[in-house]
Amino acid sequence: xxxxxxxxxxxxxxxxxxxxxxxxxxxxxxxxxxxxxxxxxxxxxxxxxxxxxxxxxxxxxxxxxxxxxxxxxxxxxxxxxxxxxxxxxxxxxxxxxxxxxxxxxxxxxxxxxxxxxxxxxxxxxxxxxxxxxxxxxxxxxxxxxxxxxxxxxxxxxxxxxxxxxxxxxxxxxxxxxxxxxxxxxxxxxxxxxxxxxxxxxxxxxxxxxxxxxxxxxxxxxxxxxxxxxxxxxxxxxxxxxxxxxxxxxxxxxxxxxxxxxxxxxxxxxxxxxxxxxxxxxxxxxxxxxxxxxxxxxxxxxxxxxxxxxxxxxxxxx
Amino acid sequence: xxxxxxxxxxxxxxxxxxxxxxxxxxxxxxxxxxxxxxxxxxxxxxxxxxxxxxxxxxxxxxxxxxxxxxxxxxxxxxxxxxxxxxxxxxxxxxxxxxxxxxxxxxxxxxxxxxxxxxxxxxxxxxxxxxxxxxxxxxxxxxxxxxxxxxxxxxxxxxxxxxxxxxxxxxxxxxxxxxxxxxxxxxxxxxxxxxxxxxxxxxxxxxxxxxxx
Numbered sequence: 309x310x311x312x313x314x315x316x317x318x319x320x321x322x323x324x325x326x327x328x329x330x331x332x333x334x335x336x337x338x339x340x341x342x343x344x345x346x347x348x349x350x351x352x353x354x355x356x357x358x359x360x361x362x363x364x365x366x367x368x369x370x371x372x373x374x375x376x377x378x379x380x381x382x383x384x385x386x387x388x389x390x391x392x393x394x395x396x397x398x399x400x401x402x403x404x405x406x407x408x409x410x411x412x413x414x415x416x417x418x419x420x421x422x423x424x425x426x427x428x429x430x431x432x433x434x435x436x437x438x439x440x441x442x443x444x445x446x447x448x449x450x451x452x453x454x455x456x457x458x459x460x461x462x463x464x465x466x467x468x469x470x471x472x473x474x475x476x477x478x479x480x481x482x483x484x485x486x487x488x489x490x491x492x493x494x495x496x497x498x499x500x501x502x503x504x505x506x507x508x509x510x511x512x513x514x515x516x517x518x519x520x521x522x523x524x525x526x527x528x529x530x531x532x533x534x535x536x537x538x539x540x541x542x543x544x545x546x547x548x549x550x551x552x553x554x555x556x557x558x559x560x561x562x563x564x565x566x567x568x569x570x571x572x573x574x575x576x577x578x579x580x581x582x583x584x585x586x587x588x589x590x591x592x593x594x595x596x597x598x599x600x601x602x603x604x605x606x607x608x609x610x611x612x613x614x615x616x617x618x619x620x621x622x623x624x625x
Numbered sequence: 626x627x628x629x630x631x632x633x634x635x636x637x638x639x640x641x642x643x644x645x646x647x648x649x650x651x652x653x654x655x656x657x658x659x660x661x662x663x664x665x666x667x668x669x670x671x672x673x674x675x676x677x678x679x680x681x682x683x684x685x686x687x688x689x690x691x692x693x694x695x696x697x698x699x700x701x702x703x704x705x706x707x708x709x710x711x712x713x714x715x716x717x718x719x720x721x722x723x724x725x726x727x728x729x730x731x732x733x734x735x736x737x738x739x740x741x742x743x744x745x746x747x748x749x750x751x752x753x754x755x756x757x758x759x760x761x762x763x764x765x766x767x768x769x770x771x772x773x774x775x776x777x778x779x780x781x782x783x784x785x786x787x788x789x790x791x792x793x794x795x796x797x798x799x800x801x802x803x804x805x806x807x808x809x810x811x812x813x814x815x816x817x818x819x820x821x822x823x824x825x826x827x828x829x830x831x832x833x834x835x836x837x
Contacts, residue, residue, distance in 0.1 A: 324746065324761065325746065328761055329744065331641075331676070332708075332709075333640075335639065336678065351680060356678045391721060391736060415740055415741035415764070439741060583684075587639050
């Protein structure tokens with residue numbers, strides 16, 4: 309494969325390898341974990357990857373303050389404890405955090421609205437990294453802008469830390485609807501479509517030809533139950549991220565998986581059920597069985613009750 | 626099986642790049658079928674175990690006697706595993722030690738080349754006709770050793786990357802992520818050359834017959 313078009317071509321070795329790892333994660337569940345024990349539970353339950361964090365979004369939302377990249381010590385501990393890929397979050401625009409995460413050997417970097425943005429204008433130039441990036445999006449234009457910057461995977465933003473799937477649904481429906489609409493446009497209409505979506509014409513044209521994003525399209529932000537995971541998969545997600553839904557008890561209190569066997573069992577049952585539901589997303593009989601096996605569910609926070617200024621999804625552009 | 630008919634080949638669809646394999650099979654003259662339950666193995670002419678996370682697949686297989694059903698299937702039918710699929714087929718798995726189907730006489734080490742940052746696209750000579758082959762390695766395993774009945778069809782730094790043992794094929798790279806369809810065509814031909822009966826009557830040269 310020639311790289312004469314520069315590293316930004318979809319046939320470039322670098323981007324093929326980045327998208328290649330995203331391909332391997334399809335049909336699976338990526339779980340937020342805050343310590344080694346949670347990471348082990350996630351792997352044991354069948355997660356395809358773990359997202360190493362100091363605080364899950366539900367805690368960040370409840371506790372406030374500036375949310376930053378996790379401590380490298382925590383990330384290294386988790387990398388050493390599991391054999392599946394490890395992801396970690398960098399703040400929007402904080403390329404120095406991303407450089408540190410790449411240096412640590414993180415397999416995927418999430419440039420995430422869940423953390424406090426570090427740049428109000430620029431996202432990270434993701435082409436400059438060997439490590440692949442995933443970014444959140446609420447609509448097609450946002451998704452394509454992130455892909456133009458080098459993202460190898462898109463996820464819906466949803467509203468993280470709520471356990472309320474309503475915004476993940478809204479964002480996935482929006483992206484799918486806008487992709488479908490492009491497929492019926494004529495060549496000459498695509499230029500104006502690119503302007504409307506505020507996205508590069510070449511990417512808009514790729515979507516118009518194929519009806520899908522040029523990188524895998526996953527879902528995140530409020531997925532808390534096996535049924536939520538199945539819903540997002542049926543709406544077109546190719547895999548799901550589950551953040552606060554597995555290891556949280558109350559809004560800002562995690563289950564004590566290290567000392568309390570009963571709470572550990574509860575986390576295991578949630579994790580296993582969501583994994584099974586993601587594979588069998590189209591099989592209501594199995595979905596009913598696995599939903600029954602879940603003990604307890606994250607209490608959650610209705611997204612409609614959150615003030616506009618407190619929404620995480622409006623970060624990034 | 627007649628040359629004119631398209632064999633029905635299953636793709637294990639627990640998770641991973643099963644869609645890429647399905648597309649590669651379609652382009653190689655076979656009809657793909659997604660397999661998520663043991664009973665779906667019934668009547669398939671062959672099976673592909675895709676790339677993905679081998680631990681995730683293994684945890685899933687250990688429920689509802691899927692592992693045993695798959696092992697029985699692989700003992701008599703043509704199977705092809707890439708990356709995680711190759712790990713599942715191996716006789717022995719290292720780093721960490723984990724259970725496997727044991728239908729390929731090989732010892733495999735997981736994530737042997739490092740993390741994602743060490744993933745690479747390389748080219749190597751192959752015994753398949755048509756010159757060197759592109760090999761897409763993603764957090765790839767390494768085949769440390771193979772038994773005497775295993776044919777090595779491509780290598781990386783001396784270690785086997787594409788192998789065949791009777792009806793079983795395995796690659797530590799991802800031919801489904803390349804546009805070159807020679808590996809999938811070789812597997813589809815192997816499926817065509819295998820009698821539908823459960824007996825093992827593999828014609829050694831069936832995979833080399835050349836494609837229309």
